[in-house]
Amino acid sequence: MTRFEQLRLDGVSRxxxxxxxxxxxxxxxxxxxxxxxxxxSGCGKSTALNCLAGLLPLTRGSIWQDDTxxxxxxxxxxxxxxxxxxxxxxxxxxxxxxxxxGLQMRRVSRADIRRRVDEAIRLVxxxxxxxxxxxxxxxxxxxxxxxxxxxxxxPSLVLMDEPLSNLDAxxxxxxxxxxxxxxQSLGLTTVYVTHDQExxxxxxxxxxxxxxxxxxxxxxxxxxxxxPANWHVADFMGYRNLLRLRAGATDGATLAVSGDGxxxxxxxxxxxxxxxxxxxxxxxxxxxIGPDSGAGVRxxxxxxxxxxxxxxxxxxxxxxxxxNLRGTVRPAPGDRITVTVDPARLLVFPxxxxxxxxxxxxxxxxxxxxxxx
Amino acid sequence: xxxxLDRPPEAPRRSRTAxxxxxxxxxxxxxxxxxxxxxxxxxxxxxYPFLYGVGLSFQPAEGGPLAAYxxxxxxxxxxxxxxxxxxxxxxxxxxxxxxxxxxxxxMRGRFRGKRxxxxxxxxxxxxxxxxxxxxxLNFLGPTGWFNRTLLSSxxxxxxxxxxxxxWGVFFSLVITGFPFAFLLxxxxxxxxxxxxxxxxxxxxxxxxxxxxxxxxxxxAPGLATTFxxxxxxxxxxxxxxxxxxxxxxxxxVISIAAYEAAYVQYDYALxxxxxxxxxxxxxxxxxxxxxxxxxxxxxxxxxxxx
Amino acid sequence: xxxxxxxxxxxxxxxxxxIWGLVIFFFVNLAGVIGSVVVSSVGERWFDTWLPxxxxxxxxxxxxxxxxxxxPVLLTTLEVSLLVVGIxxxxxxxxxxxxxxxxxxxRRLLYLLFLLPILMPPITYGIPLATVLYxxxxxGNLSGVVLANLVPSVPFVILTMTPFIEQIDPAxxxxxxxxxxxxxxxxxxxxxxxxxxxxxxxxxxxxxxxxGMFELTFLTAGPDSQTLVVALYYSMxxxxxxxxxxxxxxxxMYSGMMLVLLxxxxxxxxxxQLVARVKEDVD
Numbered sequence: 001m002t003r004f005e006q007l008r009l010d011g012v013s014r015x016x017x018x019x020x021x022x023x024x025x026x027x028x029x030x031x032x033x034x035x036x037x038x039x040x041s042g043c044g045k046s047t048a049l050n051c052l053a054g055l056l057p058l059t060r061g062s063i064w065q066d067d068t069x070x071x072x073x074x075x076x077x078x079x080x081x082x083x084x085x086x087x088x089x090x091x092x093x094x095x096x097x098x099x100x101x102g103l104q105m106r107r108v109s110r111a112d113i114r115r116r117v118d119e120a121i122r123l124v125x126x127x128x129x130x131x132x133x134x135x136x137x138x139x140x141x142x143x144x145x146x147x148x149x150x151x152x153x154x155p156s157l158v159l160m161d162e163p164l165s166n167l168d169a170x171x172x173x174x175x176x177x178x179x180x181x182x183x184q185s186l187g188l189t190t191v192y193v194t195h196d197q198e199x200x201x202x203x204x205x206x207x208x209x210x211x212x213x214x215x216x217x218x219x220x221x222x223x224x225x226x227x228p229a230n231w232h233v234a235d236f237m238g239y240r241n242l243l244r245l246r247a248g249a250t251d252g253a254t255l256a257v258s259g260d261g262x263x264x265x266x267x268x269x270x271x272x273x274x275x276x277x278x279x280x281x282x283x284x285x286x287x288x289i290g291p292d293s294g295a296g297v298r299x300x301x302x303x304x305x306x307x308x309x310x311x312x313x314x315x316x317x318x319x320x321x322x323x324n325l326r327g328t329v330r331p332a333p334g335d336r337i338t339v340t341v342d343p344a345r346l347l348v349f350p351x352x353x354x355x356x357x358x359x360x361x362x363x364x365x366x367x368x369x370x371x372x373x
Numbered sequence: 374x375x376x377x378l379d380r381p382p383e384a385p386r387r388s389r390t391a392x393x394x395x396x397x398x399x400x401x402x403x404x405x406x407x408x409x410x411x412x413x414x415x416x417x418x419x420x421y422p423f424l425y426g427v428g429l430s431f432q433p434a435e436g437g438p439l440a441a442y443x444x445x446x447x448x449x450x451x452x453x454x455x456x457x458x459x460x461x462x463x464x465x466x467x468x469x470x471x472x473x474x475x476x477x478x479x480m481r482g483r484f485r486g487k488r489x490x491x492x493x494x495x496x497x498x499x500x501x502x503x504x505x506x507x508x509x510l511n512f513l514g515p516t517g518w519f520n521r522t523l524l525s526s527x528x529x530x531x532x533x534x535x536x537x538x539x540w541g542v543f544f545s546l547v548i549t550g551f552p553f554a555f556l557l558x559x560x561x562x563x564x565x566x567x568x569x570x571x572x573x574x575x576x577x578x579x580x581x582x583x584x585x586x587x588x589x590x591x592x593a594p595g596l597a598t599t600f601x602x603x604x605x606x607x608x609x610x611x612x613x614x615x616x617x618x619x620x621x622x623x624x625x626v627i628s629i630a631a632y633e634a635a636y637v638q639y640d641y642a643l644x645x646x647x648x649x650x651x652x653x654x655x656x657x658x659x660x661x662x663x664x665x666x667x668x669x670x671x672x673x674x675x676x677x678x679x
Numbered sequence: 680x681x682x683x684x685x686x687x688x689x690x691x692x693x694x695x696x697x698i699w700g701l702v703i704f705f706f707v708n709l710a711g712v713i714g715s716v717v718v719s720s721v722g723e724r725w726f727d728t729w730l731p732x733x734x735x736x737x738x739x740x741x742x743x744x745x746x747x748x749x750x751p752v753l754l755t756t757l758e759v760s761l762l763v764v765g766i767x768x769x770x771x772x773x774x775x776x777x778x779x780x781x782x783x784x785x786r787r788l789l790y791l792l793f794l795l796p797i798l799m800p801p802i803t804y805g806i807p808l809a810t811v812l813y814x815x816x817x818x819g820n821l822s823g824v825v826l827a828n829l830v831p832s833v834p835f836v837i838l839t840m841t842p843f844i845e846q847i848d849p850a851x852x853x854x855x856x857x858x859x860x861x862x863x864x865x866x867x868x869x870x871x872x873x874x875x876x877x878x879x880x881x882x883x884x885x886x887x888x889x890x891g892m893f894e895l896t897f898l899t900a901g902p903d904s905q906t907l908v909v910a911l912y913y914s915m916x917x918x919x920x921x922x923x924x925x926x927x928x929x930x931x932m933y934s935g936m937m938l939v940l941l942x943x944x945x946x947x948x949x950x951x952q953l954v955a956r957v958k959e960d961v962d
Contacts (some may be wrong), residue, residue, distance in 0.1 A: 053853075053857060054856075055853050055856070055857075057402070074856070074861075075853070075856040075857055076856045076857070076858075076859045076860055076861050079859075080857060081857060081858075082853070082854065082857040084850045084853070084854055085850075086848065086850060087850075088848060088850035088851045088853065088854035089851075089854075090851060090854070090855070090869055091851070091873070092872045092873060101855070101858050101860070101868075102857075102858030102859050102860075105858055105859035105860045105864060106859050146854075149854070149858065150857070153858070153859070159857075404777060404780075404781065405777055405781065405783060407773035407774060407776060407777045408773070408774050408777045408778070408789065410769075410770045410773065410774070411770050411771060411773070411774030411793070411833060411837060412774070412789065412792070414770055414829070414833055415792055415793060415795075415796065415830075415833070415834070418808065418826060418827075418829065418830050419795065419796050419804060419808075419830055420792075421811065422804060422807040422808040422810070422811040422812075423804050423807055423808075425807055425810070425811050426804075426806065426807025426810065427807075429807065429810070472701065475694070475698050476698050476701065476702060479695060479698050492941075492945055493706065493709075495941060495945075496709070496713075496938070496941065497709060499887055499891060499937045499938075499940070499941050500713075500891070500934050500937055501891040501893060501908060501937075502893065503893055503908050503911050503912050503915070503933075504716070504908075504911070504930050504933055504934050504937075505712065506915070507716055507911075507915055507926065507927065507930045508711075508712030508713055508715060508716045508930075509712055511712075511715035511716055511719055511927070512708070512711045512712045512714075512715040517711075517715060518711050518714075518715055518729070519708070519711060521729060548708075548709065548712065551705065601798075605798055605799075605800065608800055609800025609801060609802055609803075609894070611802055611893070611894055612893050612894075612897075612912055615916065616912075616915055616916065628800065628802040628894075631802055631803075631806055632802065632806070635806050635809075635810075641810060644806050645806065645807055645810075648802065648803045648804070648806045648807060649803075651800060651802065651803050652799055652800070652803040652804075655799070655800060655803075659798070
């Protein structure tokens with residue numbers, strides 16, 4: 001099977017009837033890497049994956065595997081494997097025949113097919129179910145068949161389209177480990193699409209965050225987690241408190257921000273000018289709860305959620321802003337507290353320029369992606 | 374089509390690629406060629422003959438392009454066929470749909486023998502109008518079983534005339550049309566989530582209110598469609614209008630007029646004109662019904678996800 | 680379940696009795712219509728009485744067979760229907776595949792175009808169609824009858840198959856391509872086995888409709904290319920010349936044939952599908 005050194009996406013774009021679903025995606029994938037495409041639904045991540053697979057023709061750009069141009073090849077000639085969101089198992093073929101299908105297409109000898117199929121089925125622990133039809137399997141088992149069918153070809157690249165989204169929470173954790181194990185033990189190169197930041201952070205070597213068809217940031221999990229490039233990425237990376245404030249004086253390293261009765265100090269990210277409108281983001285776990293008498297932002301506790309070792313707290317400041325906090329201190333609803341934050345942990349991003357699509361930035365973010373649980 | 378980095382693709386290939394990209398963006402590629410045989414087929418055997426017929430209708434042997442239409446509207450023997458056809462097909466279609474609703478509503482759940490019942494109902498549809506006509510002549514005729522029953526039960530003194538007139542054709546339309554309407558209504562009803570009615574009953578709605586306020590509004594668009602399809606069936610009544618009807622009088626429907634013009638008088642212009650008018654009248658009725666349907670709620674009839 | 684309870688309550692109400700009464704009335708009359716034809720066809724003589732006098736016989740069947748030349752007619756019917764089924768599947772299935780899977784400019788218009796031949800009365804387009812077919816020398820023989828019957832059949836296959844293909848997950852085809860299958864292999868190894876039930880159902884529906892289709896065959900058939908239903912019509916409209924009973928015998932043979940078809944059809948399709956293409960849950 002062909003092994004490449006690098007796979008290069010060069011200005012890959014796809015639009016549907018004039019609407020850009022994916023714009024100018026530049027990305028280089030090295031052999032053995034685990035790349036996650038991350039973003040909310042409709043961000044273009046599945047479009048990117050389908051373009052890479054050849055299931056969607058590009059409307060601009062090109063894809064290169066080392067020195068070979070790929071984007072003009074049909075999907076069956078690219079030699080990639082793919083795991084679909086709803087598995088897409090052939091309903092009329094048994095597990096064994098599903099897994100063998102790709103090998104038959106490649107005219108592998110019968111003995112080799114038998115050996116490789118057996119091996120793949122053992123790899124995903126489905127020996128007892130090899131003769132069953134997909135309809136007779138549970139969701140998790142179907143998922144394993146789909147993975148076995150993709151990896152049995154030893155593809156140069158495995159594409160996974162939200163493969164865990166149809167599983168329940170416990171199974172999802174198990175299969176996550178399984179996918180990472182297979183990736184490492186088989187030396188695969190994987191591109192993985194998900195909207196679950198936790199899944200992406202735990203699986204990937206590098207993440208590509210997409211929003212409205214455009215790349216927001218590419219980086220390792222650590223880079224994205226600690227220094228998101230803009231407030232959209234921050235929003236997606238669990239910065240649940242996004243406050244629309246105004247920039248004040250700066251001393252180079254830190255910046256004063258104020259508004260809505262708050263006076264805070266943060267670290268600027270990107271081009272933040274004094275007096276400009278900004279969005280300050282902070283994770284719930286970086287807000288520190290202090291006693292009523294202490295310094296900091298005054299607030300009243302509204303909701304306390306028990307979450308194992310920690311508690312999630314929702315508090316309302318005197319000026320009416322809603323803050324999400326997280327920690328081991330366990331206040332009671334109605335308690336008066338003060339909230340402080342380390343300036344290094346409060347990231348100050350420029351707000352979108354006028355004319356950009358208006359984000360729904362509200363202190364109360366009930367629709368925010370679920371943070372680490 | 375492969376190219377390498379150091380050898381850029383030549384200009385013609387690039388323009389071809391660009392065109393393909395542009396077409397792909399609009400969803401056009403070679404797969405659409407699979408449509409060609411079917412499209413060609415409909416155009417050659419439906420659209421072309423139809424337009425040819427329209428053309429013929431404007432080229433009568435004498436009297437200018439509109440002579441055939443003028444003849445149709447001035448000759449009462451031709452003009453009245455529209456009224457006759459509508460007089461048969463509208464009441465028949467209406468009766469078929471209206472009778473189907475309570476019966477289908479009653480049978481919407483599962484019960485033993487449902488499959489048998491629907492199977493028996495399919496029989497008259499598959500038998501078709503010609504056989505039904507033969508059966509009606511025997512059954513409803515002056516010496517048939519029906520009249521015999523009426524006579525012997527003392528309800529009437531002499532046989533009721535039910536064939537070779539309006540009623541014969543009407544019954545033939547009901548026998549073939551009712552099962553058709555019923556099965557359609559039944560399948561529309563089975564598509565309505567039964568939990569909606571259960572929800573309504575927990576909110577205190579009685580059985581009539583549940584039907585009137587929940588089921589009927591959700592069923593209404595389906596009823597409109599059913600009416601249209603049943604009407605089309607009844608409107609094109611032809612063999613039974615001749616066989617069990619009174620083809621030169623009360624059941625001289627528009628199909629007969631068209632047929633006679635073409636194959637008795639060999640006046641193709643008139644025949645085409647009649648056919649065109651027939652299609653037009655039918656489309657007007659359908660348009661009115663579908664226009665009413667457009668005013669109704671036509672979304673999902675499921676109660677929620679999954 | 681409250682559904683069951685509702686049903687039980689309803690069955691006691693006067694409305695329910697009325698409804699059942701209507702259904703039974705319909706069925707009794709239906710049985711009368713069919714029964715009187717059957718009884719007449721085996722009766723030696725049947726005039727003003729409840730049942731035939733002078734005993735029963737099967738001789739009308741022999742006479743009908745002879746008199747109307749039913750052997751060749753049946754053969755024609757078979758030829759016409761099989762040709763129509765085969766051709767309409769070949770033309771209709773690829774088109775419905777594209778209609779089900781793809782969106783492209785003009786898709787709705789095309790769908791409407793395919794819907795029209797089903798919506799229009801057969802006489803409306805049958806007369807101009809027959810004229811055109813005569814002009815090109817197709818009418819009056821088997822090819823004309825087949826061509827005319829294809830007009831509603833191809834759209835019918837398309838309208839039956841499109842929803843059927845829509846419910847097959849398109850990701851399955853993509854998965855096959857990602858496994859390295861080319862277009863032909865995707866079709867032969869993945870789609871064809873999944874499409875078989877749908878094609879079978881569509882074929883049977885077209886078969887039933889073609890055997891029963893009167894108007895189009897009537898308008899395009901010559902003396903040697905009549906199907907059974909048209910022959911039956913001619914024998915009926917020429918009544919008086921021939922014994923009523925032999926016409927009835929022919930009608931019984933026709934309905935027997937339709938019933939056999941129906942029984943076969945219902946092994947593969949739901950009764951509702953014979954009239955509609957509304958999806959119904961599998962029982």
